[in-house]
Amino acid sequence: MDTIIDRGAPKARNFEPYASNGGSIVAISGKDFAIVASDTRLSEGYMIYTRKQSKLFQLSDKSVLGCTGCWCDTLSLTNIIQSQLKSYLYDHNTIMQPNSIAQLLSTLLYSRRFFPYYVYNVLAGLDSNGEGCLYSYDPVGHCEKVNYTAGGSSGVLMQPFLDSWLGNRTAENPVTEEEALSLVKDAFTAAGERDIYTGDEVVYNIIKKDGIKTGVVQLRKD
Amino acid sequence: MDIKQQWIPGNFKSVPDIGHTAQHDVVQHGWTPITTTTSVLGVVFDSGVALAADTLTSYGSMACFQNNPRILTVNQNIIVAAAGEYSDYQFIRDVVEEKVRTEKSLNDGISMKPKALHTWLSRVLYNRRTKMKPLWSTFLVAGVQNDVPFLGEIDKLGTAFADEQIASGYGAYLALPLMRKAIDEKREKFNSKLTKDEAIDLLKKCMEVLYYRDARSHDKYQIGIVTKDSVETQNLALKPRWEVAKLVQGYE
Numbered sequence: 001m002d003t004i005i006d007r008g009a010p011k012a013r014n015f016e017p018y019a020s021n022g023g024s025i026v027a028i029s030g031k032d033f034a035i036v037a038s039d040t041r042l043s044e045g046y047m048i049y050t051r052k053q054s055k056l057f058q059l060s061d062k063s064v065l066g067c068t069g070c071w072c073d074t075l076s077l078t079n080i081i082q083s084q085l086k087s088y089l090y091d092h093n094t095i096m097q098p099n100s101i102a103q104l105l106s107t108l109l110y111s112r113r114f115f116p117y118y119v120y121n122v123l124a125g126l127d128s129n130g131e132g133c134l135y136s137y138d139p140v141g142h143c144e145k146v147n148y149t150a151g152g153s154s155g156v157l158m159q160p161f162l163d164s165w166l167g168n169r170t171a172e173n174p175v176t177e178e179e180a181l182s183l184v185k186d187a188f189t190a191a192g193e194r195d196i197y198t199g200d201e202v203v204y205n206i207i208k209k210d211g212i213k214t215g216v217v218q219l220r221k222d
Numbered sequence: 223m224d225i226k227q228q229w230i231p232g233n234f235k236s237v238p239d240i241g242h243t244a245q246h247d248v249v250q251h252g253w254t255p256i257t258t259t260t261s262v263l264g265v266v267f268d269s270g271v272a273l274a275a276d277t278l279t280s281y282g283s284m285a286c287f288q289n290n291p292r293i294l295t296v297n298q299n300i301i302v303a304a305a306g307e308y309s310d311y312q313f314i315r316d317v318v319e320e321k322v323r324t325e326k327s328l329n330d331g332i333s334m335k336p337k338a339l340h341t342w343l344s345r346v347l348y349n350r351r352t353k354m355k356p357l358w359s360t361f362l363v364a365g366v367q368n369d370v371p372f373l374g375e376i377d378k379l380g381t382a383f384a385d386e387q388i389a390s391g392y393g394a395y396l397a398l399p400l401m402r403k404a405i406d407e408k409r410e411k412f413n414s415k416l417t418k419d420e421a422i423d424l425l426k427k428c429m430e431v432l433y434y435r436d437a438r439s440h441d442k443y444q445i446g447i448v449t450k451d452s453v454e455t456q457n458l459a460l461k462p463r464w465e466v467a468k469l470v471q472g473y474e
Contacts, residue, residue, distance in 0.1 A: 015253045015254075015351075017354060017356075017379065021381065049385070050383050050384070052385070071381045071382075071383070072351065072379040072380035072381045072382070075344060075382060076380070115352070
């Protein structure tokens with residue numbers, strides 16, 4: 001005789017493995033430079049975790065990754081990339097070129113196609129000809145080479161702004177470093193006014209042949 | 223299945239079972255906390271870090287265990303405090319203590335550093351959340367590394383960050399604004415950090431504020447203090463002034 005009492009199906013309780021921790025990225029590439037910037041606010045819901053968490057990850061002397069979305073996935077993904085780059089360096093005695101990192105990142109993201117890294121990535125760097133290059137991603141690894149992009153919580157606010165300024169640039173009329181930097185600053189100040197998940201500070205990296213220049217701009221802190 | 227066959231280019235070190243999640247299991251457990259603890263607070267001062275946490279473990283709304291300390295002295299350099307499911311804290315405590323024992327038995331004079339433990343905890347918690355079997359806890363790691371005080375948090379997803387003042391749970395709403403105010407004022411007026419005594423007074427004030435409004439809090443609590451060459455834990459009790467209760471209006 002079966003003495004086991006049927007208590008019905010186990011209760012389906014929900015654990016949510018993703019969090020939306022906010023943050024935005026803007027990046028613009030030019031003839032001999034690439035600029036990538038992120039805000040430094042890390043938040044969840046109405047709560048600000050910290051006001052000084054940069055979302056830029058320097059991968060080599062000429063490539064920087066901007067990474068926003070679910071912060072725990074960001075940490076995991078960037079750690080894996082950095083380990084892979086180290087392996088590559090030790091195997092080949094060469095630092096990986098940005099176009100190869102771009103493919104690696106796409107493969108990494110797609111490896112978790114059915115439990116994705118909830119992360120928006122922008123990879124900026126200088127290609128083998130010394131020209132600025134930029135790759136924009138979706139969370140499951142779609143990769144596109146672009147000239148400018150905005151992503152993260154304020155991506156939808158800043159992308160049309162960049163479109164209006166840079167959308168119909170031609171090779172005869174390339175964007176200068178000064179212009180790009182001021183566009184980045186303006187995009188973030190505007191986003192900081194309307195998006196509660198973007199604010200506090202902007203950190204930017206300008207990647208050029210002779211190194212990476214870093215700077216900070218203050219944003220609204222409320 | 224052979225690990226080689228599961229390898230995909232994205233996996234740096236092949237982690238077995240990475241695709242095996244709870245979705246195939248019939249019984250799912252550990253998805254909700256049972257015996258819980260409330261907020262933890264942490265604040266950086268000029269020469270170290272102080273943490274505060276009460277000693278109550280609740281079972282739902284019952285104040286179940288009233289003497290459950292949750293500030294752990296890891297070594298002469300690190301203290302850790304936990305909030306959330308108490309059994310998950312006990313599990314982590316056992317693993318950390320084992321790590322420290324293993325390290326001690328090497329007898330090379332090298333001990334774990336706070337940033338290392340912070341990263342390690344973030345990997346453990348992230349790994350468990352990826353398996354959909356989370357450790358339902360928030361940890362604060364405090365210590366001094368290369369003469370610089372370090373304070374970091376890791377939540378049950380593996381969300382990790384460092385800051386000068388951190389509070390979890392209700393503390394994030396009630397105590398964190400007080401802590402940020404005290405630290406910012408000190409920086410603006412004197413261009414300096416809090417002293418040890420100021421930090422401890424601040425934490426005491428915050429624990430009192432939390433006790434008045436957090437229904438899962440308790441009047442017995444601990445403060446852990448770590449500096450470059452000392453680590454200590456104090457047992458404290460609040461002396462609440464409930465006379466102020468009658469001044470609260472609008473809840474009758």
